[in-house]
Amino acid sequence: MLFRRPDDDHLYEALVARDAALDGFVYAGVTTTGVFCRLTCPARKPKREHVVFYDTVAQCFEAGLRPCKRCRPLAAAGAADPLVEDLLARLDARPERRWYEADIVRLGHDPSTVRRAFNRRFGISFLEMARLRRVGLAVETLSGGASVIEAQQEAGFASGSGFRDAVTRLLGEAPAGMRGRPLLRADWIETPIGTMVAIADDHALHILEFLERTALPAEIRKLRKATGSAIALGRSAPIEQIAAELDAYFTGRSARFETRLAGHGTPFERDVWRVLRAIPPGETRSYTGIAHALDRPDAARAAARANGTNQIAIVIPCHRVLSADGSLTGYGGGLWRKRWLLEHEKLKFSRTGASHEPE
CATH class of the missing domain: 1.10.10.60 (Homeodomain-like)
Structure with a gap:
């Protein structure tokens, strides 16, 4: 937390009073309904013993809660x-x-x-x-x-x-x-599930990651070393383009990404990422399925490693890969985001026939 949080009894009083002072800093999870709410939620208030308070949206999802349809805490974030x-x-x-x-x-x-x-x-x-x-x-x-x-x-x-x-x-x-030295630009892009960091030159996107990803500092150091570039805050044309495409994606208007991507990775990693981009939104694959798509059925573990090295989140949809038994597996942006993205795509794109593959 970035401030000293009041104790839970005071937070419950704030929930009952719909106090806006702490709105967005703390979320109320309701154990009887399985939802989490903003403190200003207009819905009928649950009993004190049925409320658990969380500091972040991520914690709410990790607790197995879903967002309230009345107060829409994700939209508020x-x-x-x-x-x-x-x-x-x-x-x-x-x-x-x-x-x-x-x-x-x-x-x-x-x-x-x-x-x-x-x-x-x-x-x-x-x-x-x-x-x-x-x-x-x-x-x-x-x-x-x-x-x-x-x-x-x-x-x-x-x-x-x-x-x-x-x-x-x-x-x-x-x-x-x-x-x-050549210059790369870096800027923030706001999304309903958290802030992303985009880094690009004048021609292509190099990194698109969620701000909390633990590997992000190492990715930036690796990028700086590989390109010999300086990095400054600001926007280039690829960042402007990917910001617009992400807005269309999150609002459910399009799952199509055409922003040019920089050619990082080994040939095998790029092959894996190409297969990932061919997975339609609303569908999933296993690592074994990725390996078979590459005509390398013995390369499931290598495909998993390549999946983990992807540093262009959402556009190269590593979130669409599940374990062999169909359960969620590791995701750099957090499993709650992976679940959110899969449910979003299933709802918005799997039945609309939205175009998703780049030309």
Whole structure:
């Protein structure tokens, strides 16, 4: 949790009162009905002994609960927060600006509220995001061949040592090492089941993962080493395209993904990923079935390993692979997300005949 949670008795009082102050921070699971709700849910309130409180949507799913149809807690998790949207718009308008808590106060916002809102949605505070945006501008300047001092000044860093420390923490190396190097862009994409991170160059998508995936930092380090590129916050054309395609996917309008993907992986891994992309939404396969599709019936374990190395979530649908007995098996984004994606596709796409394979 990103704040000190009240005890369960106080949370139950908040549930009964439909108190919006903690809405989105805590979820109420109802053991008698098997659903979980927002604290502001308008449904009839269960007895205290039938309520268990959870910090995240993930915990609710892992407890075997399903989202309430009255208060729609998943939709609430992905809903736009006016406070967040206002500050993001200001940051987009002037990404080079240095932000302080006093600036937030002058806008009429409580800094602790802003901090919680941004941490809940992005995993970092607004001030940290603003700092990273300024570092990203600096990296872009460095990748164009500018000197370190020019990049430092453009990013608004008064201290040379502070600038070097900031870039090093973000990129894993000193600013001088960024000069003249190719540039990758990284940005967040909001979805109903959590924030995703997209990394792309000007031509293709390299990474699309859920923010909580434990392997993400290692994937970024591997990508940086393989491409020799610097990574800065911002959007390129492939990120804009995949964001639009994900929106169509989550709203049930289309399961078609045409964003160009970078050619990472071994030849065998790419063959496995090609077979995965051919699985229609609403259907599943086993690792043995993947191996047979490759005419390599003895390669089920190798197919499972290739499935696990996939770093383009949803587009390369490794969530459509189950164990031989039909049960859910490991998924980097969490088993609750895998269950959600399979149910979403079965509901939205398996009967509509939606086109899913790239041309």
